[in-house]
Amino acid sequence: MKTLHVLVSICLYTLISLSAQSQSEPIWEPAGIAVSGSNIQQGIEVFYCVSHCDNNKVLFLKIINHNKQTAIVEWTDAIFTHDMKWKEKDADQGKKTIIIPAQSELSGECSQPESTLIVLINDYLEDATFFNKYRPKNFRVSLTEDAP
Numbered sequence: 001m002k003t004l005h006v007l008v009s010i011c012l013y014t015l016i017s018l019s020a021q022s023q024s025e026p027i028w029e030p031a032g033i034a035v036s037g038s039n040i041q042q043g044i045e046v047f048y049c050v051s052h053c054d055n056n057k058v059l060f061l062k063i064i065n066h067n068k069q070t071a072i073v074e075w076t077d078a079i080f081t082h083d084m085k086w087k088e089k090d091a092d093q094g095k096k097t098i099i100i101p102a103q104s105e106l107s108g109e110c111s112q113p114e115s116t117l118i119v120l121i122n123d124y125l126e127d128a129t130f131f132n133k134y135r136p137k138n139f140r141v142s143l144t145e146d147a148p
Contacts, residue, residue, distance in 0.1 A: 026051065028062060033075075033139040042141040043067035044100070048119075048134045053110035057128035059119040061136075062107035065100040069143040073098050075136035079124045082132045087124040095138075 028047040030039035039046050045064040052058065065071045074097045078088040088094060096116045100106055108117030121128040 026060065029134075031061070032135050040066075041139060042071075042143070044071055044073055044141050046136055046139075050131070051110075053113065053118070057121045057131070058108075058110075059121065059134050060108035061117040061119065062105060063098065063100055063117070064105040065102060067143055068102050069145065070102050071100045072142040072144065073100060074138070074140045074142075076138050077119050077124070078135045078137045079119075079121065079131060080133040080135065081125065081130045083130065086135075088137060089124075 026049040028049050031046040031048045033039055033041050033044075033046050043066040045066065047062040047064075048059045049062075050057065051060055063073060074095060076088055076094040076096065078086050080086055098106065098116050106117060108115045110118075112118065119134065121131050125131060
């Protein structure tokens with residue numbers, strides 16, 4: 001009976017440990033950039049995940065360039081709230097631009113706090129718990145001609 005108790009305890013400990021480890025992996029959500037809600041446009045794919053940096057709730061963006069050319073990508077951040085409202089900055093003030101090499105991917109991380117690929121949720125919402133969804137608005141892609 002004691003052996004059974006020990007085995008059950010070991011199994012529970014293992015399950016809890018595995019669950020904690022799997023929760024630390026980021027969950028990348030598709031960011032709707034096309035009218036259809038798709039997260040891919042002109043060979044550029046966009047995802048976001050919710051995380052924390054220095055006790056601030058943030059969004060990390062991941063942009064993948066599937067093209068054989070370098071891409072210049074422009075957008076403005078927009079956050080959809082639980083009360084069904086979009087929060088965004090003025091298109092000129094909030095415009096972001098990034099250059100992504102051919103067939104590569106870039107993503108935000110806490111070690112790059114000034115990164116274009118990090119969105120501080122409190123810049124848009126007083127209470128970050130009202131966050132519902134993210135969308136890059138006014139999304140534009142320009143492909144460059146790379147040297148052979």
